[in-house]
Structures are given as C-alpha cells and as structure tokens.
C-alpha cells in the first residue's frame with residue numbers, strides 16, 4: 530500500500546490523487562463503489578469547478594455536458610429569467626466522477642475499488658480499517674468520503690441537518706426539452722427548493738431539497754412530494770407533462786449537513802487532511818459544492834508539497850470558504866421564509882441583476898483561487 534492514502538474517489542479525492550500523483554508521489558485512492566454510479570447532486574458544474582478541472586489537465590468540454598447560460602427563478606406561477614454571468618455545464622456525476630478518477634489513474638495514482646474505509650484511528654499512529662483487507666498504516670490520509678461522518682473521525686455539528694434530498698432523471702417530451710435547453714430552473718416552494726436542468730444525453734435532472742417535516746406531511750414519500758410540487762408550480766408541471774422517469778426510484782439523502790465547515794483543533798492528527806464535503810458543505814442551490822471540493826484538493830496538494838501541516842491547510846481552507854458558506858446559508862434562510870422569499874422574488878423581478886449578485890456572493894472567492 531502507498532504511504533499516502535486517499536479515502537473516497539469522488540471529485541475531491543480523485544482530484545487530490547491526480548495532483549499528488551502528477552507531482553510524482555505514490556498515492557492510493559480507496560473507493561467503495563466498484564464502478565460508475567449515480568450520485569445525488571444537481572449536476573451543475575460551475576465555471577470555478579471547470580477552471581480547476583482544466584488546471585488538473587481535464588478539459589470539461591471533452592465531457593460533452595449540456596451548456597447552461599440562463600437562470601429561471603420560479604415561484605408558484607411566476608418566474609424571472611435572466612442570463613447567468615457565466616456558462617455552467619450540466620454533467621452527470623456518473624460521467625464526471627469517473628472521468629476525474631480515470632484521470633487520476635492516468636496521472637499515476639493507484640485506484641483500489643470495491644473496498645470501504647470502515648474506520649480511522651490515530652491512537653498509537655494512523656491506522657485504517659478496510660473492508661476485505663484488514664488494517665493498513667499509511668503515513669498520511671486524505672479524507673474525502675463525502676457528507677457523512679466516518680467512524681473515528683467525528684467532526685462537530687452542522688448549522689442544520691433536518692434536510693432531505695431527492696434526485697430523479699427524466700426523459701422529457703421534445704417540446705419540454707426545448708423549453709429547458711440552456712437553462713437551469715431554480716424552483717422555490719414551501720419548505721424547500723428544486724433545481725431542474727439538462728445533463729449530457731439530454732436527460733433532465735430534477736434535484737430537490739426539503740425539510741424532513743414537510744416530507745412527512747406529504748405522506749413521507751417521493752410521490753407525495755412531487756405531486757405537491759407540481760401542483761404548486763405550473764411551470765414545472767408543464768415541463769414534466771408526458772415525461773418518463775429514468776430511474777426505478779429516486780436517489781435520496783438524509784441529514785445534509787449544510788453550513789458545516791471543519792474547524793481544526795490542537796488535538797487534530799497532523800497526518801489527516803480533510804477534503805470536499807469532509808471539510809465543508811455549502812447549500813446546494815449555489816451549484817458550487819464541486820468547486821469547493823476541487824479548491825480544497827488544489828489547496829491540499831499545494832500545502833502538502835510545500836511541507837505545511839494539516840492544521841495550517843485546514844485553517845487556510847476555512848478562511849477561504851467560511852464567508853461564502855455563511856452567505857449561502859443566509860440566502861438559504863431567506864429563501865425558506867415565506868415573507869423574505871416573496872420580497873427577494875419581487876426585488877429580483879424589478880432588478881434581475883439581483884440574481885447575478887446573489888450568485889456572485891456564493892462563489893469560491895477569486896482571491897482564494899489557485
């Protein structure tokens with residue numbers, strides 16, 4: 530086993546593996562999935578994320594995603610349309626994550642699939658328990674296992690974790706497909722919001738977040754939630770008329786820890802670097818979670834190669850992105866409250882530039898980008 534282990538081969542883990550391997554280091558990525566999988570995500574690849582992929586040597590244009598340059602903000606029967614100040618890409622995580630992991634392997638990283646990191650302990654030196662392989666003792670661990678805690682590596686509480694996410698792909702009718710082409714629809718509804726956009730192959734991704742209590746009120750399942758959403762939003766209802774669901778059942782996620790930012794403490798292990806959602810989780814309507822994951826990977830590579838400590842890396846990362854995550858949390862709370870939601874919508878209707886401004890507040894800050 531390599532002296533450097535990366536737990537999790539999602540976008541953050543694969544990117545850090547590619548960066549370290551390109552610098553000539555011996556690294557192994559451990560990914561529990563045996564092959565490409567669907568993931569719950571709105572699948573909007575922001576320009577910052579595209580930039581980071583380019584710097585890794587991966588051209589996002591090669592992924593043949595769907596170009597998105599317009600935003601439709603939808604509330605009930607009303608909507609505001611505005612040009613985005615950038616072009617995003619709709620690309621499924623099944624394609625994207627696999628491309629980054631394959632790229633890491635081309636850069637020289639070893640990729641071990643189908644094994645799960647069960648637990649990590651640091652007492653008596655770094656030790657990792659792996660399914661089917663027993664214990665390994667690498668010199669360093671880059672922890673990139675996503676949103677949820679890993680045994681032995683608890684990380685404090687998020688500002689909220691009462692949220693439930695769903696994602697479903699649809700094949701739309703040609704008329705609806707033409708209506709959605711080039712756009713991301715951000716749909717505000719009571720107790721939540723949804724993103725709707727096309728990805729490669731012109732599949733439509735409907736990804737939504739709601740409060741657990743609302744889900745229970747809607748009968749506790751996707752069907753009840755979706756029919757309530759369609760009843761509240763004629764635009765979405767129109768787009769989904771005649772659409773065919775492409776997954777047997779939606780992907781779901783519980784307890785999304787929005788607002789979480791890892792704060793280093795003096796008792797931290799100097800050998801463990803946290804990346805991506807293990808380091809910070811931004812509300813998903815911003816479409817910038819993958820950019821944060823890629824930023825954390827680029828920063829971790831730069832700090833590690835410069836011989837900086839894990840704690841110095843965590844401090845820099847938290848300084849880079851805490852403001853962005855806080856502002857996204859405030860916008861999220863705004864959007865959840867009926868009165869402020871209405872006020873924000875009214876303002877954006879008068880000045881659509883409000884939307885571009887709000888979007889700019891939730892990006893990885895320019896001065897932090899590597």
Ligand SMILES: Cc1cc2nc3c(=O)[nH]c(=O)nc-3n(C[C@H](O)[C@H](O)[C@H](O)COP(=O)(O)OP(=O)(O)OC[C@H]3O[C@@H](n4cnc5c(N)ncnc54)[C@H](O)[C@@H]3O)c2cc1C
Pocket residue numbers: 536537538539540541542559560561562568569570571572573574575578644645646647673674675676679694695736737738782785804805806807813815816817818819820822
């Ligand atoms: C509802 C929703 C919508 C979103 N929409 C967007 C969007 O449109 N645009 C955007 O930029 N961001 C979006 N995000 C955020 C984005 O999905 C995350 O920020 C991003 O996936 C973080 O990448 P990661 O590599 O840290 O984690 P992940 O992508 O979750 O990758 C973690 C990897 O680790 C593997 N793994 C997990 N546990 C283990 C283990 N024990 N052992 C081995 N392997 C393991 C997993 O299989 C996975 O491949 C959204 C998030 C949510 C919840």
